[in-house]
Amino acid sequence: MAALTQKKAFYISNAIKFILLLVCGFLLMVPFIWMISVGFSRTANVQMPFPPKLIPKDPSWFNFNIVFENGQIFRAYINSGIITVCSVILGVTSSLLGGYAFSKGKFKGKKVMFLIVLGTLMIPMEPRLIPMYEMFNKLGMLNTFWPLFLPALVNGFGIFLCKQYFDRLPDSLRESAQMDGASELGIFFKIYFPLTGPIAATLVILTFIWSWNDFVWPLVVLNDPNLQTIPLYLASFSQENGTSLGGLTMALATVSVVPIIILYLFLQRFIIQSIALSGLKE
Known part of the structure; x- marks a missing residue:
């Protein structure tokens, strides 16, 4: 019984660590995700979206086409x-x-x-x-x-x-x-x-x-x-x-x-x- 409880505590501890690392990783990725999102937004050339959005309303390849042209x-x-x-x-x-x-x-x-x-x-x-x-x-x-x-x-x-x-x-x-x-x-x-x-x-x-x-x-x-x-x-x-x-x-x-x-x-x-x-x- 003690071994089972110890094993359960081990899995719970690992699950908490995984969730914390996942949240921290996502927070670190937010600026990059926002950068990509704005890059796909054509209207951002007129006015930057505020409040910032991770998914643009008007996704378009326009900006990237201009960059490579x-x-x-x-x-x-x-x-x-x-x-x-x-x-x-x-x-x-x-x-x-x-x-x-x-x-x-x-x-x-x-x-x-x-x-x-x-x-x-x-x-x-x-x-x-x-x-x-x-x-x-x-x-x-x-x-x-x-x-x-x-x-x-x-x-x-x-x-x-x-x-x-x-x-x-x-x-x-x-x-x-x-x-x-x-x-x-x-x-x-x-x-x-x-x-x-x-x-x-x-x-x-x-x-x-x-x-x-x-x-x-x-x-x-x-x-x-x-x-x-x-x-x-x-x-x-x-x-x-x-x-x-x-x-x-x-x-x-x-x-x-x-x-x-x-x-x-x-x-x-x-x-x-x-x-x-x-x-x-x-």
């Missing part, structure tokens, strides 16, 4: 795509190599260097804007894509995450490969790299989101309208039209987040797995 959105997509892909490749590769070096490597000053890497996490982007701008200005790289993805080479959070992940992998794999005469790069790429699927997928998602949504730094270094990224194009469109074209603006915002949603749906299962294996889960 404008060639600038495709140019902005290409620009953001180039920057994001380069940032992901450089950021993930450097983070994996740095995490491996700090986890398995043995060299002088490793702890100090790792503390310096962690210290970069305490410096926000704003104080770095002027020094970075001056540096890329002297290199003649302003108004190009180089300043937008080269900083991804040093990602303190990514290196820390990878180090925690590699710490969970056995050192015996490296020692066995060293006995066979393998080099450090050979050990990394042939033995450890195939095991980094979960953490690499997590870094891909995080780096993709950071790069795709970046607004301040591209605004500082890019002046050519033909080089505008998705956030810059959305901001310039909103600044020109304000709320007079609210439906079109929301349709554009909806289109801008589609790549992130698609990528997350494909790679979401790796996030929990990588966090659990990296030692961040309590």
Whole structure:
């Protein structure tokens, strides 16, 4: 009888947790649902619906047709795509190599260097804007894509995450490969790299989101309208039209987040797995 009561209490507890999580998830999704709803509302271009409604009275593809008929959105997509892909490749590769070096490597000053890497996490982007701008200005790289993805080479959070992940992998794999005469790069790429699927997928998602949504730094270094990224194009469109074209603006915002949603749906299962294996889960 006691076991039955305990089992019943367990199911009730899980049901309450599920309902609470469902309610919290819905509340978090409301702004996105409202954004999509306004994007499908043609009359929102004249006056934003008030009070806000999750289902528009006049659903129409008009706003989305206008968005895709404008060639600038495709140019902005290409620009953001180039920057994001380069940032992901450089950021993930450097983070994996740095995490491996700090986890398995043995060299002088490793702890100090790792503390310096962690210290970069305490410096926000704003104080770095002027020094970075001056540096890329002297290199003649302003108004190009180089300043937008080269900083991804040093990602303190990514290196820390990878180090925690590699710490969970056995050192015996490296020692066995060293006995066979393998080099450090050979050990990394042939033995450890195939095991980094979960953490690499997590870094891909995080780096993709950071790069795709970046607004301040591209605004500082890019002046050519033909080089505008998705956030810059959305901001310039909103600044020109304000709320007079609210439906079109929301349709554009909806289109801008589609790549992130698609990528997350494909790679979401790796996030929990990588966090659990990296030692961040309590």
